[in-house]
Amino acid sequence: MPPTPPKKILYTAEAVTEGGRTGHGRTSDGRLEVQLSAPESMGGQGGPGTNPEQLFAIGYAACFQSALLGVAQGHHLDASDSHITARVGIGPTGSGGFGLQVALDLYAPHLSPADAADLMARADKRCPYSNATRGNVEVTLSVEGKAIEQTAA
Known part of the structure; x- marks a missing residue:
């Protein structure tokens, strides 16, 4: 697409x-x-x-959390005191180039695990960094270290 x-x-x-x-x-x-x-x-x-990966991690985490906070507000959920940890890995693809891998983890003390997972999935659809990387970079989403299904939202 x-x-x-x-x-x-x-x-x-x-x-x-x-x-x-x-x-x-x-x-x-x-x-x-x-x-x-x-x-x-x-x-x-x-x-x-x-390095570029650290800069990308900060940019992606900030953008993703802004999307998450916007979605939370629209659904009347309390995402205050939350934070996103972004991990950006780089390595050879095996075909002469390099690729990236991203993991985004949410800590949200005022949300249930189900609400947090739903917000992550919805923010993933809204965030421009997620939209830019979709299909090109493997991005995994988790809540407090527990991977979520990305079929929600």
């Missing part, structure tokens, strides 16, 4: 990087500036900088 493009662009982020995984990155508005370092497990020196 081809992707569904946005009908209207509300915001565009712009960033420039130099030096790849061991370089430097910054946004055009100057709000974010990062030094990049390749992890030792990927053949790098493991320096003090961040």
